Amino acid sequence: MDRKEYLKTDYKNLKVIKTEILFTPLLIIFPLIIAGSLISDWYLRGYVQGNSSAFEGELILGIIILIGNILFDIPFIKSLTHYKRK
Amino acid sequence: MVKVAEKIKNTREKINALDFDAHWYRRAFHAFGASLIFYYMLPDVDWVNFLKIWVPFFIVLFAIILEILRLKGKVSKDHFFGLRMYEEKRIGSYVFFAVGILILFEFFPQQIAIPCILCACLGDPVIGELRHRFGMRHVYVFGFLLCMFFFVIAWYKSDVKLMLLASVIGGVGAVVGETKKFQWLDDDFMIQIVPAFLLLIVWISAQHFGFGLPGPIIHPLEMPW
Numbered sequence: 666m667d668r669k670e671y672l673k674t675d676y677k678n679l680k681v682i683k684t685e686i687l688f689t690p691l692l693i694i695f696p697l698i699i700a701g702s703l704i705s706d707w708y709l710r711g712y713v714q715g716n717s718s719a720f721e722g723e724l725i726l727g728i729i730i731l732i733g734n735i736l737f738d739i740p741f742i743k744s745l746t747h748y749k750r751k
Numbered sequence: 752m753v754k755v756a757e758k759i760k761n762t763r764e765k766i767n768a769l770d771f772d773a774h775w776y777r778r779a780f781h782a783f784g785a786s787l788i789f790y791y792m793l794p795d796v797d798w799v800n801f802l803k804i805w806v807p808f809f810i811v812l813f814a815i816i817l818e819i820l821r822l823k824g825k826v827s828k829d830h831f832f833g834l835r836m837y838e839e840k841r842i843g844s845y846v847f848f849a850v851g852i853l854i855l856f857e858f859f860p861q862q863i864a865i866p867c868i869l870c871a872c873l874g875d876p877v878i879g880e881l882r883h884r885f886g887m888r889h890v891y892v893f894g895f896l897l898c899m900f901f902f903v904i905a906w907y908k909s910d911v912k913l914m915l916l917a918s919v920i921g922g923v924g925a926v927v928g929e930t931k932k933f934q935w936l937d938d939d940f941m942i943q944i945v946p947a948f949l950l951l952i953v954w955i956s957a958q959h960f961g962f963g964l965p966g967p968i969i970h971p972l973e974m975p976w
Contacts, residue, residue, distance in 0.1 A: 692783045696783055703792070706792070722968035734779075741779040
């Protein structure tokens with residue numbers, strides 16, 4: 666990846682790192698909650714009530730959001746812990 | 752002298768680490784956007800519908816004002832993490848991203864809006880990552896298939912011909928939108944709006960020709976009281 670494409674700050678970089686750390690829980694937890702809500706809605710209003718075909722779109726969307734976010738969150742968290750260790 | 756050299760080395764390492772973070776931060780931020788489709792889960796009652804119109808509008812307005820202040824130098828760019836070099840003197844991609852989602856929420860049916868949002872939130876970073884890693888030009892073929900898949904999910908309950916037409920047009924629109932980046936119009940906006948307008952034409956035409964349109968994918972939750 667091209668590391669030159671991002672704006673840099675040197676001595677002031679604590680501010681931006683704080684911004685990043687502040688948003689991290691929201692970036693990671695919120696999509697998981699939404700994915701869980703979509704899947705549980707499919708289960709409770711669809712599968713349990715014998716109407717799963719009407720809600721299977723929600724199930725697929727829930728799985729897509731879950732996989733999509735895990736796919737990008739893992740390297741993001743790794744890079745963050747990598748920075749913290751430094 | 753040795754201490755100064757060591758300090759410079761440490762600072763350089765920190766900056767390099769920051770670059771790496773910025774890359775994955777942007778990717779994670781993109782993926783996070785997919786969860787905004789919870790908008791369609793909100794209960795269908797008057798006061799919630801009122802909030803559904805105005806809350807996203809004011810959030811986007813806040814982002815636009817913040818960007819204007821940054822560009823005018825009233826707010827330091829140090830508060831904005833992960834901005835790209837070309838965004839230093841123009842509106843940041845996140846504002847285009849937010850404006851695109853706002854337009855989709857307010858003016859398009861969810862059968863069009865949801866796959867377009869998924870294209871921007873998941874299709875765009877996947878295409879970007881594959882391009883970064885493999886540098887393949889034909890990565891757009893994969894991008895097209897991925898975006899097409901999102902449109903299939905949204906339209907699979909309609910007539911098969913209509914579903915195929917919508918997913919091909921949506922996939923092509925998303926990839927074309929992804930490739931277009933102008934000084935004042937970002938690909939994060941185009942990847943959402945180009946397929947949305949193309950599909951709006953399909954949506955209106957399908958009604959005219961008597962095709963059965965797909966039903967909503969996400970059903971609003973009921974109020975617990």
